Amino acid sequence: MLALPAFAASEAPISDRLSFPNAAGSQSTYRVGGGSIDLTGVFFKPLGAGGRSCGSCHRPAQGWTISADEVSARFEATKGLDPIFRSNDGSNCDHDIDTSTINDRRAAFRLLIERGLIRIVLRVPPNADFEVVRVENPYRCDDRAALSIYRRPLPATNLRFLSSVMWDSRGSSPQAGTRALRGPMDSTDLAFDLAHQALDAADVHAQVAAPLTAQQQQALVEFEMSLVTAQSLDHEAGSLNDAGAKGGPAVLAMDTTPAFFLGINDSKNGDPHGIKAENAFRLFDAWSKLPYGRVYTETPNFTDPQIRRRDQISRGQVLFNQKPFDIRDVSGLNDDLNLPSITGACGTCHNSPNVGNRSVAIEMNTGVADPSNSLGVGYLPRFTLRNTSTGEVRVTSDPARALITGRWKDTGKVKVPVLRGLASRAPYFHNGSARSLADVIEFYDRRFHIGFSAREKEDLLAFLEAL
Numbered sequence: 082m083l084a085l086p087a088f089a090a091s092e093a094p095i096s097d098r099l100s101f102p103n104a105a106g107s108q109s110t111y112r113v114g115g116g117s118i119d120l121t122g123v124f125f126k127p128l129g130a131g132g133r134s135c136g137s138c139h140r141p142a143q144g145w146t147i148s149a150d151e152v153s154a155r156f157e158a159t160k161g162l163d164p165i166f167r168s169n170d171g172s173n174c175d176h177d178i179d180t181s182t183i184n185d186r187r188a189a190f191r192l193l194i195e196r197g198l199i200r201i202v203l204r205v206p207p208n209a210d211f212e213v214v215r216v217e218n219p220y221r222c223d224d225r226a227a228l229s230i231y232r233r234p235l236p237a238t239n240l241r242f243l244s245s246v247m248w249d250s251r252g253s254s255p256q257a258g259t260r261a262l263r264g265p266m267d268s269t270d271l272a273f274d275l276a277h278q279a280l281d282a283a284d285v286h287a288q289v290a291a292p293l294t295a296q297q298q299q300a301l302v303e304f305e306m307s308l309v310t311a312q313s314l315d316h317e318a319g320s321l322n323d324a325g326a327k328g329g330p331a332v333l334a335m336d337t338t339p340a341f342f343l344g345i346n347d348s349k350n351g352d353p354h355g356i357k358a359e360n361a362f363r364l365f366d367a368w369s370k371l372p373y374g375r376v377y378t379e380t381p382n383f384t385d386p387q388i389r390r391r392d393q394i395s396r397g398q399v400l401f402n403q404k405p406f407d408i409r410d411v412s413g414l415n416d417d418l419n420l421p422s423i424t425g426a427c428g429t430c431h432n433s434p435n436v437g438n439r440s441v442a443i444e445m446n447t448g449v450a451d452p453s454n455s456l457g458v459g460y461l462p463r464f465t466l467r468n469t470s471t472g473e474v475r476v477t478s479d480p481a482r483a484l485i486t487g488r489w490k491d492t493g494k495v496k497v498p499v500l501r502g503l504a505s506r507a508p509y510f511h512n513g514s515a516r517s518l519a520d521v522i523e524f525y526d527r528r529f530h531i532g533f534s535a536r537e538k539e540d541l542l543a544f545l546e547a548l
Contacts, residue, residue: 098330100313101142105504105546106321108144109313110238111330113338118308123300124237128287132164135279135301138199138286139237144310144502146236149197149513156194161186165193170200170286173220174229192220192460196513198231199286209487214474215465222462230479231461232511238308239333239499242433243271244343245442248495248511251485252278253442275302309334310502312547317390318368321547324391325367327435328547332364333501337435345440346432360402361428362435365547369395379536390543397544401427406531413445413494427525430497437500437548444494448528449510450479451493455527456514466492479512504546518545 099118100109112118118141125136139145147165155163160183168175172189179185192198204227205213213225222229232248246252253274276298283289293301313329314320321328327336346361368391370380380396383389408414408423414430415421423429433440448454452463461478468474468489475492482494495511509515515524522541526533533541 099141101505103312103505106312106314106316106318108310108502108505109330110141110145110308110310111334112307113241113309113334114307119304122304123297124304127164128283128293129289131167131169131288133167133287134164135237135282135287137163137165138234142505144236144505145238145308146234146506147197148506149195149508149516152197153194156187156190161190166190167288169288173200174218174222175200177221192231192513196231196460196508197233198513199234201230201232201285202227203230203484204228205484206487209483210470211466211468211483211487211489211492213464214467216462217465218462219460220462228464228480228484229462230484231513232479233508233513235498236310236502236506237305238310239436239501240271240275240305240308241338242341242436242438242440242499244438244440245444245496246271246274246278248498249482249485250442250444250496252281254485272302272306275305309338312502312504315390315394315547317386318394318547319387321364326391327364327367333435341433341436341440343440346434347440361432361437362398362401362544364435365391365395365398365544368392369399393540393543394547395544397540397542397547400533400537400541401431401544404531404533404537406529408529411445411447412490412492413443416490417443431500433499437498439497442496444482444491444496446481446493446495447525448493449495449514449524450477450481450512452476452478454478454514454524456516456520456524458512458514461512481511500545501548503548518542521545 098109098111100107110118120141125134127134138147140147140151143151152165155165165171166186168178168180168189171193172178173192178189180189187194192200200222213228216223216225216228218229235248253270279298279301280293283293309330311328311330311333312321322332370392380392383392404426405424406426408425408429409421415423430439430445431437450458452458458478464477464480466475466477466480477493480492482491483489503518507517509518509521515521519538519542522533522538525531526538
């Protein structure tokens with residue numbers, strides 16, 4: 082049976098690190114449990130005839146996923162011949178495409194180049210309570226039985242904080258042949274799910290001639306589970322663990338990781354301490370000019386640029402934790418709690434302390450896949466679904482969790498992702514609809530009518546870039 086490498090809070094887990102610059106400063110990755118980060122292991126070795134490795138789509142410098150800018154640069158440097166540019170999943174469609182010239186390849190791989198999207202194919206479950214009545218795919222992958230869905234690769238780091246695997250949690254679902262029970266998982270469950278996911282990824286994405294061996298699966302799981310990544314340096318604020326701050330991957334490895342458990346900071350789903358979800362991040366308290374617990378206040382613009390930036394980051398943290406807004410029409414939250422309106426903050430959903438994902442396996446639909454997404458999803462297909470019992474019709478660019486469970490109520494639901502290391506991996510959301518973190522803020526400001534001021538948006542952006 083697969084198991085995760087042992088870790089205890091008393092250990093000295095950091096012996097090496099990788100650091101890479103980004104627009105906000107730099108991000109770093111540490112290896113939990115000792116030893117250097119091996120960039121020559123099975124994670125980086127070609128697995129199939131196409132030359133792909135896990136590292137083709139999970140790049141250390143891009144927060145262990147891909148960024149659209151880096152993929153675009155890779156395309157130009159290799160004239161579209163890098164192993165990531167393969168028509169089985171990297172192209173807009175897998176038929177009626179031409180890759181004979183560089184311009185043909187640029188057109189064929191446009192979604193990967195511009196949005197960092199990989200195409201996956203999912204079928205409607207045979208017992209589904211809905212049917213697909215129409216597919217409008219601009220790239221001619223319009224099969225109604227096997228749906229082409231376009232999603233961002235999730236980071237292959239900070240995995241110890243996961244409550245489920247994959248955007249739609251299909252890597253932790255009995256419907257996909259993984260976890261036997263739908264519910265909180267322990268470390269053995271997570272190791273099993275990640276090993277199963279590695280097996281599927283090698284088959285579907287790397288197109289291996291033979292399945293991964295048990296030893297290869299074990300090596301991949303152990304490698305991925307040893308990584309913690311976070312922004313470590315801000316251009317103006319300096320080191321993010323300076324002057325009492327707790328940013329960067331060192332604290333994430335030594336303090337946050339051993340303290341984490343599934344259901345933490347979620348009183349309804351496992352944390353007996355009942356910590357407030359609205360106080361999810363406490364990284365930059367030491368930089369705050371206000372006592373903890375005070376509501377957001379616009380402090381003076383300090384003349385020293387470092388003090389000004391640190392104050393801005395700490396104010397953004399207060400906004401994330403405490404800026405109240407009315408949460409409505411979020412499937413997976415309002416309906417499950419039978420509460421049409423919830424007064425919450427960003428940390429209501431991003432509740433895992435100092436990590437930012439959801440600490441229990443709950444998927445939600447905030448409207449990112451809807452045609453009404455204010456950022457625009459016109460580059461994605463439109464699926465028209467019909468409830469077979471009620472006749473109700475919905476249009477979405479990604480049925481998401483519903484393609485795993487077959488349940489109408491799960492349409493558009495995805496999990497809440499880890500937020501550490503954000504600055505390295507644009508674009509954002511599972512469909513790449515937010516090209517920048519400023520776009521993410523704008524989406525939620527419009528979606529929930531929050532009413533951020535211009536300065537509040539700047540402060541929140543500074544905080545997100547510091548994660």
